[in-house]
Amino acid sequence: MLTAIKDRASGWIAWALVFLISIPFALWGINSYFEGASKVAVASVNGVDVDETVYQQALSEQRRSLVQMMGRNVDAEFFASMPFKLEVLDSLIDTQLQAEYLADRGYRITNEQLSERIGAFPAFQSEGRFDPARYEMLLQNAGLSAEGFERQQRQQGAVDQLRIGLRETSLVVPAMTDRAIALLMQERVAQFTILELQPFSEAAQISEDAVLEEYEKNKDRYIQPPQMQVDYLALSVDALAAQAMVTAEAEQAFYDGNTDRFTQPGSRSASHILISVAGDAEAAEVAKARDKAQGLVNQGRDGGDFASLAREHSDDPGSAGRGGDLGIIRPGTMAPEFEAAVFELNPGEISDPVRTDYGWHVIMLTDLRESVVSPFAEVRNEIRSLLAREWAEGQFMVMAEDFQNMVFEQPGSLDATADFLGLPIQRTDWFSRNAGEGVASHAAVRDAAFSEEVRVDRLNSEMIEIDSDLLIAVHFADFRDQRQKDLDEVSQEIVDNLLAQAALAGQEGAADRMMDQLRAGSPWAGVLEGAGLPVYDLPQDAEEISDPDDQRVAQAVYAAPVPIAGQAVYGGTRLDAGRYAVYRLAEVVSGNPDEISPEEREQIKSLIGSRVGEELYAGASRALRSAANVEVFEENL
Structure with missing residues (x-):
């Protein structure tokens, strides 16, 4: 809670x-x-x-x-x-x-x-x-x-x-806390339906006149901005790794020297019964607790159901309800005495009582899975990639300094750097200052390309560090000025946009008409049935709202006004680009301050105090x- x-x-x-x-x-x-x-x-x-x-x-x-x-x-x-x-x-x-x-x-x-x-x-x-x-x-x-x-x-x-x-x-006065509880613990009774976009997309139609009108009214939307092409060199770890020559001997040697890396560690699962006794308890109390634990050991070994014994006798509230199940026991997660006992047991065996700071434990090993070493053939490709990457990273560090120095020292061309480092000169597609593909998708590359040094002076850019394992340098290739796009170039784009707008308008118009019907008194179930739409219940408890659609609808429902005099509240909200939800809020149930424990009430009061203090x-x-x-x-x- x-x-x-x-x-x-x-x-x-x-x-x-x-x-x-x-x-x-x-x-x-x-x-x-x-x-x-x-x-x-x-x-x-x-x-x-x-x-x-x-x-x-x-x-x-x-x-x-x-x-x-x-x-x-x-x-x-x-x-x-x-x-x-x-x-x-x-x-x-x-x-x-x-x-x-x-x-x-x-x-x-x-x-x-x-x-x-x-x-x-x-x-x-x-x-x-x-x-x-x-x-x-x-x-x-x-x-x-x-x-x-x-x-x-x-x-x-x-x-x-x-x-x-x-x-x-x-x-923080009590009334503030009561009000906060009423809001925080509030529940809302609501249902919703979803209108899909597809039927409206299929029904949408756009005329040639509408396309021409859109083009003539909004020509400024159909401008091709200044664009460039650049030649570039890319020094990347990935590209170097693809060139690496890894021998079979090196692969085998790496496998032999790193078997731990390819080992799926074994695991042990256990259940226990705890008979708690303080670490500083008197000897008589410790002995009494051990005798009880030993009795449970005997019952378990004689065929008693361990899970039932744990539910009835264990003092560990976290595991007792699960029949004592602790799941997988990994080294270093439990008390040393406890772990030592677990790793000595075979599946199904029950230990003698084990003493820890918490008391006496009766332990049963429920599952044992041995460590498994993956065979060389299964991991060979992984090893080859690791060794190639390791070699490439070393080469990259050596080549990066030469790359940086040469593109700066010989700024008139990328040729010398390409020849010395064995890198191909590549050319981008056309890109603008704000958008591009490939290496031009990086803002740093576009900024360098449109800089005075590259675009006007036709010099190499400085080395551009895209990330820790990719370096780029660019040189001017071509440039074209801003221009007005012809209608033929953009007609399909306009058609697609207008169809999408018409479909959305149709979808939201249908939702608005549906809400008008409902607000006028038409029954919720009848309206949805007539439209062939499904009905979904919004979980009443906010803690159970986990589905993404439920969460988006809940945001709208919890922001809606409270129904008055039993009159449901109707509204709509967009779930995503293709779906629109219409909801019916039937009732709001406020949280009850009398149902909150003193501890919970104090926490809420503390939250309010923190909020007020931060506002101040x-x-x-x-x-x-x-x-x-x-x-x-x-x-x-």
């Missing part, structure tokens, strides 16, 4: 989580960001310039953090976007304003609190304890001084004091920003 409360409350606090993720990106020596004059300023805060160099450091730090969190799921072009740049800059500005506010009002942390704060960083710990040598090494590796880092931590500690103070002093903190930050004299120089970002 507590997990469900958190899930339902996610809408309240999602913004707060985002705020926590985006807490000051540049954590090192924030005060120094605003000191002294700079050659290029990206902003001015109360007359103090924000240096471009410091801003770039913060930008790099946030980019690195997002990549670490999300891997390659982050679109590289997002990092070059103005919203991302402004978010980083805003964080720097807000942090400085907060620091000034807190310093003026005496917020600070003591030396002892600072030591506790730094000591709590997992990165600075060894074997669970603060390691001064590790602390100094990590700061040194990051190019930071202990003084600068500690100054920043004092500042952030003061910010945390403010946040915590606002959260803990926020007033956000309001304070907005007030500081509005009162400050801030000027942003976007042209320098």
Whole structure:
């Protein structure tokens, strides 16, 4: 239930989580960001310039953090976007304003609190304890001084004091908690149907006059932008790996030296009965518990059903209901004494009582699967690919430096670089500044191609690093200016677009007419039956709404007004590009505060308090920003 409360409350606090993720990106020596004059300023805060160099450091730090969190799921072009740049800059500005506010009002942390704060960083710990040598090494590796880092931590500690103070002093009256329970535990009784697009697509028709009218009215939509073709060299690990010569001897040697890599580890599954007894219990109590465990051992060995014995006697609430089943026991996951007993048993055998800190265990091995080594023939292709990749990565590192130097040192052509490195010169298809295929699908390639150096001066681009194992260099091949496309070129595109628009309009028009009928009093079942449409029940309990269609409909249903005087509410929502849902909301059942346990009620109250505190903190930050004299120089970002 507590997990469900958190899930339902996610809408309240999602913004707060985002705020926590985006807490000051540049954590090192924030005060120094605003000191002294700079050659290029990206902003001015109360007359103090924000240096471009410091801003770039913060930008790099946030980019690195997002990549670490999300891997390659982050679109590289997002990092070059103005919203991302402004978010980083805003964080720097807000942090400085907060620091000034807190310093003026005496917020600070003591030396002892600072030591506790730094000591709590997992990165600075060894074997669970603060390691001064590790602390100094990590700061040194990051190019930071202990003084600068500690100054920043004092500042952030003061910010945390403010946040915590606002959260803990926020007033949450019982009526607020009751209202939150009524909303969080609310259930809505609803049904829906789905209109598919296909029938409307089949019925849609477009005349030649409509095509011509669209073309004449919107000629600016049918412009071919300036386009280029470039010659390019690509140095890639994948291409090098395809050229690798891997001998049969090398494959066999790798297999023989890495059998663990091709071994499917065995596994053991077990069930147990726990007779709990405290680790510091008296000897008599320990003996009594062991005697009970031994009695269960005897019953099991005499043919008693182990699962039934576990359900009746086990003190382990997590497994008792499953007949004692613990699933697969992997090394290092259980107490050493327990694991030792499991790995001595044969399937179906029951151990003598085993003592751990939790009490006495009666263990039965339920399944044993031996380790299996894949035969060489089965994994040979995998080995060949691994060795080829390993060779290619080594070649790539050697060739990358020559690639970078030669395209720069001989900028008039790619020929010399191609000949020296044995790379083919390839040519792209036509592409614009904003779109392309193949290597031109990468924004960095398009930007380089349309640069003055390549397009006008006809020089090689610098080496373009697409990712860690693909390098590109481009050279001008051809260019064509923007032009108006002829009707013949775009007529099919226009027909397709108009047909799609007509189908969507027909689908949504049918949905609107259906809702008008329903709101006028026509029965739900009769209208759907007459249209030959299916009826789906939306799960009443929000925890059971897991199907994607149910989730999209639920978003609309839970945003709909509450039915009045027994009159159902009707509405519609698009599920995706081809389907439209019409729903019937019959009833809203509010959550009952009397059915919530004290523990659950306290958690909800805490969530409300956190939300109120964060709103107060956000309001304070907005007030500081509005009162400050801030000027942003976007042209320098």
